[in-house]
Amino acid sequence: MPRVTRRSVLKLAAASAAAATAGCDALAPPHHDPSREKENAVSPHAADHAALSLNAPDALLSIAQMGFPWQTHDPFIACMHHDDHYPAGNEQMGPAASLDGRDLGQDFAGKDGWRMYHGLHVPGFPQHPHRGFETVTVVRRGLLDHSDSMGATARYGGGDVQWLTAGKGIQHAEMFPLLQTDKENPLELFQLWLNLPIVNKMVDPYFSMLWNDTIPKRSVRDAAGKSTELAVIAGRYEHTQAPSPPPNSWASQPGSDLAIWTLKLEPGARFTLPAAASGSNRSLYYFRGTGLRIAGQPIPDYHETRLRADRAVTLEAGKDESELLLLQGRPIAEPVVQYGPFVMSTREEIRKAYEDYQRTQFGGWPWPSQDPVHPREQGRFARRPDGRIERPA
Numbered sequence: 001m002p003r004v005t006r007r008s009v010l011k012l013a014a015a016s017a018a019a020a021t022a023g024c025d026a027l028a029p030p031h032h033d034p035s036r037e038k039e040n041a042v043s044p045h046a047a048d049h050a051a052l053s054l055n056a057p058d059a060l061l062s063i064a065q066m067g068f069p070w071q072t073h074d075p076f077i078a079c080m081h082h083d084d085h086y087p088a089g090n091e092q093m094g095p096a097a098s099l100d101g102r103d104l105g106q107d108f109a110g111k112d113g114w115r116m117y118h119g120l121h122v123p124g125f126p127q128h129p130h131r132g133f134e135t136v137t138v139v140r141r142g143l144l145d146h147s148d149s150m151g152a153t154a155r156y157g158g159g160d161v162q163w164l165t166a167g168k169g170i171q172h173a174e175m176f177p178l179l180q181t182d183k184e185n186p187l188e189l190f191q192l193w194l195n196l197p198i199v200n201k202m203v204d205p206y207f208s209m210l211w212n213d214t215i216p217k218r219s220v221r222d223a224a225g226k227s228t229e230l231a232v233i234a235g236r237y238e239h240t241q242a243p244s245p246p247p248n249s250w251a252s253q254p255g256s257d258l259a260i261w262t263l264k265l266e267p268g269a270r271f272t273l274p275a276a277a278s279g280s281n282r283s284l285y286y287f288r289g290t291g292l293r294i295a296g297q298p299i300p301d302y303h304e305t306r307l308r309a310d311r312a313v314t315l316e317a318g319k320d321e322s323e324l325l326l327l328q329g330r331p332i333a334e335p336v337v338q339y340g341p342f343v344m345s346t347r348e349e350i351r352k353a354y355e356d357y358q359r360t361q362f363g364g365w366p367w368p369s370q371d372p373v374h375p376r377e378q379g380r381f382a383r384r385p386d387g388r389i390e391r392p393a
């Protein structure tokens with residue numbers, strides 16, 4: 001997984017597009033030097049994982065500490081976990097706190113427990129392009145204001161998921177308005193980059209919302225009565241089926257075995273993760289808690305465990321509540337070349353993506369600013385490209 005920032009790539013991509021403040025979830029830590037960026041050919045199976053102990057069960061392939069972004073495996077490109085403890089908001093829905101000492105436009109340092117990212121007034125990621133893959137954005141706490149070049153817009157959060165197929169090209173903005181002026185505004189989200197197969201890399205963009213109330217939840221109790229809570233965002237758990245993904249997604253292809261779940265185990269709970277298809281890539285990301293065991297193997301906090309997909313494994317929480325993200329899927333197993341906001345299969349296609357973006361702006365930008373946010377009183381909603389309005393139940 002190459003570590004490059006989207007913002008610096010945007011500067012190269014289109015000098016006429018006011019890209020100096022654009023960007024999205026960073027693919028690099030803040031100390032990264034953009035002047036040293038190179039084009040990267042990515043192996044779908046690339047990994048740098050620590051060895052397991054000699055007595056580890058054969059269902060566990062490797063355990064590795066999670067960095068930023070999290071290491072993922074074909075068909076996933078990357079996973080970014082944002083967990084920011086924003087202060088109370090001001091009149092502009094930005095932080096009611098001093099911004100002195102922050103590298104505005106590229107603020108990833110985590111000063112005081114929160115980041116402005118590429119935002120100058122409101123935290124977030126102003127206007128920026130994508131091509132050749134999908135973003136799956138799971139907002140667990142806080143709110144996200146979305147706007148895109150198709151004319152779609154939304155405010156979502158509290159467990160809602162946006163699934164966006166970039167396809168042949170889209171621009172979007174993702175801003176984090178701080179609505180509460182009398183208390184803190186915590187924000188936590190995952191953004192997954194899911195690859196598209198070559199045949200679908202140039203499909204029309206597609207906007208999809210999965211509201212929290214439409215995402216199936218399961219509560220599974222062990223023999224001692226302790227519970228594990230599952231949210232099935234993609235795929236199936238037993239007879240519980242996730243909502244339909246976008247039509248051209250790898251997740252929609254027969255046999256893709258794609259799954260995105262979150263799991264929350266209460267202290268001491270045991271849960272058996274059922275077997276999946278042989279040959280699929282399967283990882284558990286342990287992002288909150290201490291004392292977890294997988295198949296009897298102690299797992300340090302904030303570590304990824306790669307599993308043999310065709311083996312059932314038992315998870316056992318320690319004295320603290322444990323939370324995990326499961327990512328699974330049959331590999332697409334095609335060449336991947338990523339450079340910043342574009343994920344294609346050849347270097348020539350990357351060059352063409354830059355040319356197309358400079359020429360067409362992927363349909364232009366219909367919004368009055370690079371970092372649009374909705375009025376404070378606006379609730380959760382989505383307006384689709386055809387103008388239809390939808391709201392959660």
